[in-house]
Amino acid sequence: MMEKADGSARAGTRVRQAALLTVPLVLLAAAVTGAAVSRAEAQADARPAAASRSLRAFTGATVIPVSGPPVTDGVLVIEGGKIVAVGPRAATPVPAGAEVVDATGKTIIPGLVCTHSHIGAPSGGDASSPIQPEARVLDAIDIRDPSVARARAGGLTTVNIMPGSGHLVSGQTLYLKLRTGRTIEDLALRNPDGTVAGGLKMANGTNSLREPPFPGTRGKSAALVRQELLKAREYQRKVAAAGDDATKRPDRNLAMEALVEALEGRRVVHHHTHRADDILSVLRLKREFGFQVVLHHVSDAWQVADEIAAAGVGCSIINLDSPGGKLEVRDIDWKNGAELVRRGVVTAVHTDDPITDSRWMLRSAALGVRGGMSREQALESVTLAGAKLLGLDQRLGSLEPGKDADLVVLSGDPLSIYTRVLETWIDGERVFDLSRPEDRKWSEGGPGAGLGQLTSSCCFYR
Numbered sequence: 327m328m329e330k331a332d333g334s335a336r337a338g339t340r341v342r343q344a345a346l347l348t349v350p351l352v353l354l355a356a357a358v359t360g361a362a363v364s365r366a367e368a369q370a371d372a373r374p375a376a377a378s379r380s381l382r383a384f385t386g387a388t389v390i391p392v393s394g395p396p397v398t399d400g401v402l403v404i405e406g407g408k409i410v411a412v413g414p415r416a417a418t419p420v421p422a423g424a425e426v427v428d429a430t431g432k433t434i435i436p437g438l439v440c441t442h443s444h445i446g447a448p449s450g451g452d453a454s455s456p457i458q459p460e461a462r463v464l465d466a467i468d469i470r471d472p473s474v475a476r477a478r479a480g481g482l483t484t485v486n487i488m489p490g491s492g493h494l495v496s497g498q499t500l501y502l503k504l505r506t507g508r509t510i511e512d513l514a515l516r517n518p519d520g521t522v523a524g525g526l527k528m529a530n531g532t533n534s535l536r537e538p539p540f541p542g543t544r545g546k547s548a549a550l551v552r553q554e555l556l557k558a559r560e561y562q563r564k565v566a567a568a569g570d571d572a573t574k575r576p577d578r579n580l581a582m583e584a585l586v587e588a589l590e591g592r593r594v595v596h597h598h599t600h601r602a603d604d605i606l607s608v609l610r611l612k613r614e615f616g617f618q619v620v621l622h623h624v625s626d627a628w629q630v631a632d633e634i635a636a637a638g639v640g641c642s643i644i645n646l647d648s649p650g651g652k653l654e655v656r657d658i659d660w661k662n663g664a665e666l667v668r669r670g671v672v673t674a675v676h677t678d679d680p681i682t683d684s685r686w687m688l689r690s691a692a693l694g695v696r697g698g699m700s701r702e703q704a705l706e707s708v709t710l711a712g713a714k715l716l717g718l719d720q721r722l723g724s725l726e727p728g729k730d731a732d733l734v735v736l737s738g739d740p741l742s743i744y745t746r747v748l749e750t751w752i753d754g755e756r757v758f759d760l761s762r763p764e765d766r767k768w769s770e771g772g773p774g775a776g777l778g779q780l781t782s783s784c785c786f787y788r
Contacts, residue, residue: 380754381405381657383420386430390740392553392709393724402434404731407753412725435705435740437483437732437752438687439712441642442622442676445473445684450489450497450527454767456540456547457554459588460580461497463489464522467510472768472775473679478504478758479768480581480685481734481747482677484515486716491529491598494541494551496586499596500524501716503732505752515718523716526588529598530607532654548607555615558585565625588617594717596618596642601654609637620715622676625658628665640672640715644682645693660697662738667703675704685747685769692741705740 382404389400401418403411405706411418420426446467451458467487477485485504489496501515501523515523530547534540541547554628559580568574587593595606595617605624612619621627622642627634634641642663666673677683682690691704699707713723722730731754738745747769750758759765767775 344787345763380407381410381421381424382754383424384427384429384434384578384735385415385420386428387432387434387735389725390433390435390705391725392436392706395724400434400516402725402733404733404751404754407731407755407757409725409729409731411727429735432748433736433738433740434725435481435734435736436709437722437734437750438481439484439674439707439710439716439718439723440477440482440677440679440684440687440708441486441620441674441712441715442644443482443485443487444490445471445475445594445679446470446487446502446672447473447483448467448487448489448500451493451495454535454539456550457494457495458497458581459495459526459584462524463487463497463500464510464514464524467500467502468506469510469513473684474504475758475765475768477679477684478750478773479747479765480683480687481736481750482684482687483732483734483750483752484503484578484713484716484718484722486525486596487529488596491527491533492536494529494534494547495554495585496527496529498524499527501718503751503752504757505755506757523718525594525596525656525716526584526661527596527598528608531598531600531604532652533598544604544607548611552614554772555585555589555611558582558589559615562589564590572785589615591616591618594715596622600625600652600658602629604654605630606633609633611637612637612639623678624662625655627662628659629657631665631669631671634666635669635671640674640711641666642674642676642712642715644678645690645697646682647693660693662697663694663703663707664698667699672711672714673703673707674715675707677713688740688745688747689743692743695741701741 387400389397389402389412397414399415400415401415403421414591436442446469448463449466452461477752482504486499486501488499502513503515505513507513507577517523536544541550561576564576588595590707597619599605599608599621600623605621605626608619608621620640620642623644624641627641645660663673675694677687680706687708691708694704694707695701708717710723722732731751733751734747735749737748746760748757748760760769
């Protein structure tokens with residue numbers, strides 16, 4: 327992340343956000359038993375009626391599935407929170423009884439997937455230790471924070487919410503659908519076993535270099551992580567050896583449990599890293615311990631792109647037009663995405679909100695085009711590529727039959743700075759509508775729209 331490890335981070339964030347809102351706008355053209363049987367039958371009978379009320383067909387728009395070529399004068403049919411059909415009007419009939427939404431002159435794309443965000447004022451580990459995998463942002467996200475509504479106004483539908491990067495291991499991330507809901511559980515995505523879905527946040531480089539008990543050098547940083555992973559391996563061995571005999575199991579250790587999940591591939595490591603040598607340190611640890619990892623930020627990825635590709639890992643990058651904040655990002659370059667994609671690396675673009683406001687995520691994709699990505703690659707970087715890195719591409723990230731009905735209705739070209747997000751839909755429900763005054767403020771400002779996140783402790787140790 328691009329954040330600093332002291333109070334100046336908050337001031338720096340305000341300056342950067344203010345700059346984004348005040349710089350001259352430049353057109354970037356390139357820029358989802360009998361009683362029991364009776365109940366089941368009643369529920370089955372109720373489902374078709376409920377589904378029919380949610381049957382909608384968007385007609386006349388340019389539909390960009392991302393997984394395939396754009397469709398002009400297209401039809402997109404959704405029902406029951408899922409996509410039913412996508413295609414040209416001439417070959418895609420509108421089902422009888424469907425609510426027809428005339429989207430002529432508009433563009434429809436998949437919901438945006440941000441693989442690295444701090445909306446909702448999350449927090450992870452504290453200053454007591456540099457390694458705290460037991461901390462969960464699940465327990466520290468405010469879904470009523472204005473930053474969540476602003477993200478919907480930017481077309482974001484799925485996010486990976488992270489703790490900060492001031493620790494070697496700062497805690498467990500959380501994958502959310504930005505549905506409207508009362509509690510965090512209403513938004514949380516679930517694994518097949520019912521547990522909440524998320525990864526493990528790790529970091530290296532300058533962020534975690536502080537006074538003891540934190541490391542003071544890069545070498546000590548790697549050594550501390552290596553030692554903790556060895557402990558987790560031993561904990562894993564003891565649990566396996568005990569089997570079903572509770573008397574032989576080690577005492578529960580929440581930190582070890584989280585690290586074992588990473589070692590066993592049940593929790594992806596999302597690793598903050600910038601400098602070329604720091605990137606290689608992460609790849610070295612991956613080889614030693616076999617965990618799955620997504621490299622985040624990777625300012626110097628273009629310098630070690632071959633090594634990243636050979637490791638078979640994906641990257642979540644940030645595109646900035648005003649880099650700064652720390653010396654280790656001095657070589658960041660817009661060509662990062664193009665160099666990685668050219669080598670077959672799955673590459674997503676993230677906001678690191680509030681570093682880039684979520685409402686500017688499509689602009690970040692356009693900056694990728696300036697750096698050499700194709701339009702198709704840039705749009706994939708904020709949709710399907712992100713879904714792949716989160717392991718969610720079977721259900722979202724593109725407009726295909728059977729996938730979640732997560733979509734964004736735009737006023738024009740997705741990569742033009744003049745294009746507006748008109749509507750955001752998640753699971754077939756509209757969660758943002760620019761025409762509604764209560765929603766418009768999240769897109770354009772207004773009372774309360776900018777409060778919350780910038781005064782939160784989440785702005786430390788990004």
